[in-house]
Amino acid sequence: MFKVFRKEIEWGGRKLTLETGHIARQADGAVLVTYGETTVLCTAVGAKSPKPGIDFFPLTVNYQEKTFAAGKIPGGFFKREGRPTEKETLVSRLIDRPIRPLFADGFRNETQVVCTVLSHDLENDSDIPAMVGTSAALTLSGIPFLGPIGAARVGLIDGQYVLNPAMDQIAKSELDLVVAGTIDGVLMVESEAKELTEEVMLGAVTFGHKSFQPVIQAIIDLAEEAAKEPWELPPASYDAKAVQDRLRAAVGSDVEAAYTETVKQVRYGKLDAAKAKAIETLTAEGFEQAAVASEFKELEAQILRGSVLKTGLRIDGRDTRTVRPIVSEVGILPRAHGSALFTRGETQALVVATLGTSQDEQIIDALEGEYREHFMLHYNFPPYSVGEAGRMGSPGRREIGHGKLAWRAVHPLLPKKEDFPYTLRIVSEITESNGSSSMATVCGTSLALMDAGVPLPRPVAGIAMGLIKEDDGFAVLSDILGDEDHLGDMDFKVAGTEKGVTALQMDIKITSITEEIMKIALAQAKDGRLHILGEMAKALPDARESVNQNAPRITVINIPKEKIRDVIGSGGKVIREIVEQTGAKIDIEDDGTVKVAAVDSKAAQAAIDWIRGIVAEPELGVVYIGKVVKVVDFGAFVNFLGSRDGLVHISELSQQRVGKVADVVKQGDEVKVKVIGFDDRGKVKLSMKQVDQTTGEDLTKKAD
Incomplete structure (x- = not known):
């Protein structure tokens, strides 16, 4: 019943398997890719006739993760997968970018690629198998695709390039780079790096390109056995x-x-x-x-x-290396925690930083498990930025992709959470656009964070490079305009500091480019980046010494683990009372770390004093302020140190003889008490008569 074709190779220390003919046989091309124990089903289907009246290629890529792949049930009320997550959108773009240039010129048939994650081993990420599977499915389908392509992830651990590092290795890596391309050259790069040199970045791209050649060969071998007849392109409808x-x-x-x-x-x-x-x-x-x-x-x-x-001259009269005029402004929004307006030529980004507490962290329910993100960057591209009237709605794939690129560029420079315990949210509103608004967002983000008092060790800048190539002649363009992007052959974005590269994204619209061109582009981008950093420094060279006055002040204290229950109280009663009475936000972690946040320093100090009072142990001979919580025949119970109660025996209420406790104190009275001892059960014995109730002075010491 099934005519199954399989190819297996050892790749990066794990087995990569490509299989077709078993599942989704009605698709034009369908390949089941397994890497380790991560499995992705990739399908490709093309309409049999072109859409009439269109002058573009209608390609759609949908990457989707099923939670059953990791043995989980989706969260939420409906308990089923809903709209695409950020990762699904980003991987869909990752797949789309290297395959789009490889369809035959003039092909206008609607084409859809669907990649479904069926199994996830929590070790091998599913994005690389999805890219490989897409390439194989298109190659087998007969659709006029001039592939195949290969793809790989490259890490840098202990100075050595690592092919397809496992997910736990990425945390130790100085580099997370995805590269895709053909036998001849590179088509797409996406990366985040920890201030690496241009030479190291270029070496990683070259390493990745060489490393996925066996994958391309495996796809070719599979196609020789299982590929469908190639489609005949209809003759051009015009000369x-x-x-x-x-x-x-x-x-x-x-x-x-x-x-x-x-x-x-x-x-x-x-x-x-x-x-x-x-x-x-x-x-x-x-x-x-x-x-x-x-x-x-x-x-x-x-x-x-x-x-x-x-x-050698461009639309606006610049040569190939000159960056457009830059104006950097900070602190332009009076109530924002940090703000910047970055203008480069006709591209402008209004970027705003907001500082929050750990309660503001984004909770992400991923296949790999739930985790919290304390740095968010949201990029918005309203239609007025290009002088148009258009639909306003939820962010599209482009906005999510540009925002993530800027996030990757700035993320390596953020202080560690232990050193700066704030949740950070950046919003970039593109108010004008004519080329590389994502790189303007990088520059504006750096300035807004520094304006808010976030201690970035160095500012980050970004620049977009272009390429025009005809036969053997080419020109690499710095700081490209929108027209140069649309009509050129390359969009090469490089972000980083004066020390090195933090993010690199490259998309090639021709079949590939050479290592020589990439090397020239990286060197030219470095010159442009350093120039932009110099212009940014005119507005704000370093981070402000303290956080903005409108931002919450976060104070971190530590309490004994066994006291956490006392601070929280039964059902959270105590901590709710502290928050309501002081107005501060309080986060308590399992190790006893307490973070108190408040814009008003008095409110924060009041909450800290309250918490310290709860966890403090009463000391013999020390005077405390307390409140009478219960009156009985033999004395009064007084609450002090937040949650501690002690008994003032009737004989310790006053210097004079007391016939009735209620004659001296009543419930709710604020009194001053001295610790005079502990009974055999640890209960505290208190005295009021040994303390001056007006001044709080210890009368026994006065007598001495």
Whole structure:
């Protein structure tokens, strides 16, 4: 019934298995990938005919994690998987980026890739198997995919590159880098690093590229046995050269004139006018509108790219290495804990930092288990930032991806939680955009955190690099504009400090680039990054010496473990009373660490004094302030040191003879008491008559 094909290789110290023909046989391509005991089902399906009237390739990638893969039941009321998690969105993008450039030119059939995690061994992450499985499924499907690709994760432990480090090894690694590409070169890089040099980063990319070559060969071997017949691409519906020639004659000079405009909105206005003129002119001559629109993009690319390679000058008049003018401002929002406005040319990010307590940490329910995140970075890209009116809603894949890139860039520089016990939230609002708003977010985040008083050892900056390559000629562009991103061959983002790289993201739109180009791009990016850091320092060179006055002050004290119960109280009664009475936030950890947070220092001190009073042991001969909690015939019980009760015997109430306890004290009275002893059960004996109730002075010492 089943005709199963399998390939197995040893890869990174574990077995990698590719299997097809057993599951999901109605998909165009389906591969079950197992690495260690992590298993992912990857399927690829393409529509049999193109969507009419579109001038782009409609590709969708959906990576999804099933909680049964780790033997768990989903949280929440419905107990089933809901909308994609952040990780699912990020891995979907990770898969999409290296495969998208490899589909045949002109292919317009809707294509969907679905990767489902079926088993997770909590040791081998499922993202690399999903990328490998996607490559294999597309290669087997017959869909015109010019792969296969391979992918690998690279770590750096004790100065040595490690292929596909286990999840527990990542915590010890100075590098977490994912690289994907073909036999010939690299297509995609995503990484977080602890201030590593450009040479180390390039070495990691090269190591990863060499390491996944056996995977590519295994996919080729599987395809030789199990691949379906390749699809025949339908003939082009129009003569591209004829449309190009007519376009250039009709509006070529208009497009060239538009690209001499340095202001984005003016340039776009002229390009829109040229496009409208082209569509009107050429459709009247019998050309299809979709063909005109598609080839107009190609005309734009030819003019922009040709001009840069020929003159070395760009749309806004810069050479290939110059960074646009930068203005850095901090402290612009009076009530925010930290704020920055970072403007680079026509790209601007308003970044705000908020400091919270451990109660504000994000709880993440992942396949690997629940954990808490104390650093959050949320990136928003409203339509007004590009002068458009558009739908506002929950963050899309692009916003999540850009936010995570900025998170990776800043994360290695954050102080340890033990040294700075705050939860940090960054919000980046992109208020203007014309190229690399994610790198503007990195710069703004660094400034906002330092403005809030977060002790970053060094500021972090980021820059986006581009590439224009025609045959043997190429130009690497620093600080690319939006047009240079859309019409260029590479988007290469590098973030870091003066000491080294903290994040690197690269997407290639051509089949691959050489190590030489990457080396040039990294060196040029370093120069640009150092320049940007210098401009940022004009606003704020280092972190402020203390946290912002509007942020909570967190004081950490330690109490004996056996006293935790006393501070919390039955059902949380005591700690709730402390919070309600003082207004402070209190977190108690299992090891006895207590964090008291309050904007008002008096409130924090009141809570600290209260807690210390609860955990303190009464000392013989010491005077305390207490409250009468119960009156009985033989004396009064007084509460002191927060939760400690002691008895003032009737004979110790007053210097005079007392006939009735109620004649001296009543419930609720505040009194001063002295510890005069302990009974054989540890109960505290107190005296009021030995203490001056007005001054609190010990009368026995006065008599001496």
